[in-house]
Amino acid sequence: MKVIIFGASGLLGKELIGQWPDDEVVGLGSRHGDIRDAAKVGDLVEEVCPQWIVVAAAYTNVDECESHPQLAFEVNRDSAVNIAEAAKRIGARLLFISSDYVFDGKKSSAYQTDDLRNPQSVYGRSKAEAEVRLLQVLPECCIVRTSWLFGTGGKCFPDTILKLAATRPVLDVVSDQRGCPTYAVDLARAIVELCRKDARGILHVTNAGDCSWFEFAREIVKRAGVQTEVRPVSTLQMARPAPRPAYSVLSPDSLHKYGISMPTWLDALSRYLQERRR
Numbered sequence: 237m238k239v240i241i242f243g244a245s246g247l248l249g250k251e252l253i254g255q256w257p258d259d260e261v262v263g264l265g266s267r268h269g270d271i272r273d274a275a276k277v278g279d280l281v282e283e284v285c286p287q288w289i290v291v292a293a294a295y296t297n298v299d300e301c302e303s304h305p306q307l308a309f310e311v312n313r314d315s316a317v318n319i320a321e322a323a324k325r326i327g328a329r330l331l332f333i334s335s336d337y338v339f340d341g342k343k344s345s346a347y348q349t350d351d352l353r354n355p356q357s358v359y360g361r362s363k364a365e366a367e368v369r370l371l372q373v374l375p376e377c378c379i380v381r382t383s384w385l386f387g388t389g390g391k392c393f394p395d396t397i398l399k400l401a402a403t404r405p406v407l408d409v410v411s412d413q414r415g416c417p418t419y420a421v422d423l424a425r426a427i428v429e430l431c432r433k434d435a436r437g438i439l440h441v442t443n444a445g446d447c448s449w450f451e452f453a454r455e456i457v458k459r460a461g462v463q464t465e466v467r468p469v470s471t472l473q474m475a476r477p478a479p480r481p482a483y484s485v486l487s488p489d490s491l492h493k494y495g496i497s498m499p500t501w502l503d504a505l506s507r508y509l510q511e512r513r514r
């Protein structure tokens with residue numbers, strides 16, 4: 237199988253390259269071309285002529301998106317459509333990575349794939365609108381929503397917590413936002429399997445279990461054997477430019493239909509910490 241990964245230099249993209257050994261995988265980052273350039277995207281796709289295209293490229297700085305909405309929509313929505321149109325021309329399958337931020341966070345039980353999108357931030361809107369447009373261009377495409385991504389391939393929450401904990405005796409972390417941490421290695425493995433299983437439609441792929449950012453940070457510090465105290469604070473106390481969903485736990489039901497189960501986030505965290513120490 238021939239595959240193109242857009243966003244191969246990112247946190248998830250690097251793991252996708254590493255977890256996809258048996259196929260011919262072409263990884264593309266922004267240095268190979270800007271995905272906002274439809275003609276360039278078309279050339280790249282036609283040159284490789286893959287069976288699958290995975291879109292892990294995105295403008296992922298959620299707070300910056302608030303002050304750069306045009307860039308957010310161009311990269312996260314319009315570029316995804318460019319890639320989908322190129323995929324359609326050559327008959328390739330498309331897997332697009334989306335986010336829990338398409339939801340408003342007002343539920344108190346796990347979000348199902350057909351729950352109403354109601355994004356609260358520019359980033360969330362750009363992803364939600366991308367989903368709608370992609371399903372119009374390529375109704376058979378696969379949309380994988382994930383959340384709270386972490387891994388050794390880039391900036392992420394556990395890395396930030398450990399760096400801060402190395403110099404501070406106390407860390408204040410938000411305790412009123414709940415979601416599912418997701419290890420990039422586990423997500424990448426699931427994506428490879430989904431492509432091999434010819435998956436289509438919207439799927440939720442996260443590690444199993446859920447927690448608040450406070451609980452996540454407390455576990456990171458404890459497992460790393462650091463003495464720093466982690467204190468719970470409210471979202472209101474930690475004002476950020478982009479609103480976050482208070483509750484964005486994604487149900488695994490859609491993934492289970494493909495016979496795929498994800499390890500728990502606690503298990504994933506142990507493996508991440510081991511990998512980080514290497």
Ligand SMILES: NC(=O)c1ccc[n+]([C@@H]2O[C@H](COP(=O)([O-])OP(=O)(O)OC[C@H]3O[C@@H](n4cnc5c(N)ncnc54)[C@H](OP(=O)(O)O)[C@@H]3O)[C@@H](O)[C@H]2O)c1
Nearest residue numbers: 243245246247248265266270271293294296333335382385
């Ligand atoms: N991080 C999270 O917590 C999280 C949660 C839910 C969903 N997601 C989604 O998961 C996917 C992967 O996220 P990630 O954290 O791995 O992202 P990331 O580390 O920020 O990587 C983003 C990738 O996109 C590429 N890119 C950005 N703008 C581009 C442009 N205009 N043209 C070409 N390439 C461009 C970057 O290339 P360069 O490095 O060359 O600039 C990089 O390879 C994204 O779709 C993201 O929205 C992430």
